[in-house]
Amino acid sequence: MRQPEPEPQSFNRVLSSMCTEPHPDARAAAERFLATNPGDPATYEAVADLEAQAVEGLATLAAHPTPSDAAGYVTSGGTEANVQAVRSARNRHEGSDAEKGERDINVVAPESAHFSFHKAAELLGVELRTVPLDDDYRADPEAVAAAVDDATALVVGVAGSTEYGRVDPIPELGSIADEVGAGFHVDAAWGGFVLPFTDHAWSFADAPVDTLTIDPHKFGQAPVPAGGLLAREDAALDALAVDTPYLETRSQATLTGTRSGAGVAGAVAAIDALWPDGYREAAERAAENAEWLAGELADRGYDAVEPELPLVAADVPESEFRALRDAGWKVSRTGTGELRVVCMPHVTRAALRAFIDDLDRIRR
Numbered sequence: 001m002r003q004p005e006p007e008p009q010s011f012n013r014v015l016s017s018m019c020t021e022p023h024p025d026a027r028a029a030a031e032r033f034l035a036t037n038p039g040d041p042a043t044y045e046a047v048a049d050l051e052a053q054a055v056e057g058l059a060t061l062a063a064h065p066t067p068s069d070a071a072g073y074v075t076s077g078g079t080e081a082n083v084q085a086v087r088s089a090r091n092r093h094e095g096s097d098a099e100k101g102e103r104d105i106n107v108v109a110p111e112s113a114h115f116s117f118h119k120a121a122e123l124l125g126v127e128l129r130t131v132p133l134d135d136d137y138r139a140d141p142e143a144v145a146a147a148v149d150d151a152t153a154l155v156v157g158v159a160g161s162t163e164y165g166r167v168d169p170i171p172e173l174g175s176i177a178d179e180v181g182a183g184f185h186v187d188a189a190w191g192g193f194v195l196p197f198t199d200h201a202w203s204f205a206d207a208p209v210d211t212l213t214i215d216p217h218k219f220g221q222a223p224v225p226a227g228g229l230l231a232r233e234d235a236a237l238d239a240l241a242v243d244t245p246y247l248e249t250r251s252q253a254t255l256t257g258t259r260s261g262a263g264v265a266g267a268v269a270a271i272d273a274l275w276p277d278g279y280r281e282a283a284e285r286a287a288e289n290a291e292w293l294a295g296e297l298a299d300r301g302y303d304a305v306e307p308e309l310p311l312v313a314a315d316v317p318e319s320e321f322r323a324l325r326d327a328g329w330k331v332s333r334t335g336t337g338e339l340r341v342v343c344m345p346h347v348t349r350a351a352l353r354a355f356i357d358d359l360d361r362i363r364r
């Protein structure tokens with residue numbers, strides 16, 4: 001029986017997603033390269049060249065010292081990039097025997113770290129030590145310093161946390177990692193395309209960052225799946241390489257084998273179209289929208305967290321949250337139950353006004 005053609009949902013009322021409508025050039029490029037496989041670069045040479053461009057573009061955003069020969073690749077998302085960062089640090093940690101999957105290696109991350117680090121720890125057999133935040137939802141350097149020891153392979157800092165959009169004190173965390181000989185990873189999966197237009201310290205230029213996650217498929221306006229892993233030195237990626245006997249290229253550092261060239265081509269096209277002015281405009285618009293929304297919520301008596309990056313969290317009663325969901329608004333809640341709105345590029349001021357109008361109707 002013929003079914004009606006399924007339609008993807010529109011972004012009109014999507015307020016909690018970290019994904020967004022791709023740039024039209026990025027969508028077109030992704031379609032063009034859909035059936036290529038950058039996992040086999042000796043066969044799919046065109047997309048392999050594009051991947052080098054994507055890495056250079058991402059490395060430029062993240063102020064890598066030498067973007068044109070930065071190590072990295074386009075991952076399936078922030079999750080894969082974070083898993084690989086943990087894996088690389090584990091493999092490089094002095095005295096470790098990765099093959100045995102020794103249990104006594106640890107990774108120290110703030111409580112705000114994305115849940116992908118829990119997946120990484122479980123997969124890789126390392127202990128994840130999560131440390132408390134300060135009272136503004138950022139990693140507390142003292143707590144991090146107290147948690148690290150000789151067996152710490154990696155310290156994680158978050159530059160744009162998933163729940164509150166907070167930027168950890170990256171230089172301080174980098175120094176702590178340095179002191180104990182641990183690797184240092186910055187998770188800028190979501191924040192990486194807005195942070196270059198702020199005065200936050202977050203990049204390779206600001207701290208001894210070894211590896212960094214930055215996702216084109218979030219604020220980068222590239223189609224899914226396009227995440228990014230960058231490394232200061234080739235050695236971080238070399239630590240991930242396994243032999244690939246039946247391919248012309250003799251080793252592979254990615255976690256996935258076959259992967260779609262769509263993510264790679266989409267990322268390059270988005271960066272070509274938008275870096276830097278288009279991204280700057282998007283970041284500024286998003287920041288203004290977040291400020292506006294936080295102000296409107298505060299005016300109505302809700303306890304709103306001051307947005308640092310374009311993400312608004314506010315205490316909204318459960319009944320009102322449910323009514324907003326029932327009205328079709330795709331909103332979500334933080335772990336402690338606050339309403340969470342991510343001001344992605346598709347989230348317009350008009351949509352936010354309509355959202356506030358609905359909230360006013362619900363409150364009446």
Ligand SMILES: *Cc1c(COP(=O)(O)O)cnc(C)c1O
Pocket residue numbers: 018076077078079080082114116158160161162187188189190215227
């Ligand atoms: C979204 C996000 C991730 C995970 O990325 P996926 O692309 O969903 O795998 C990791 N870290 C942070 C900070 C994120 O915001």
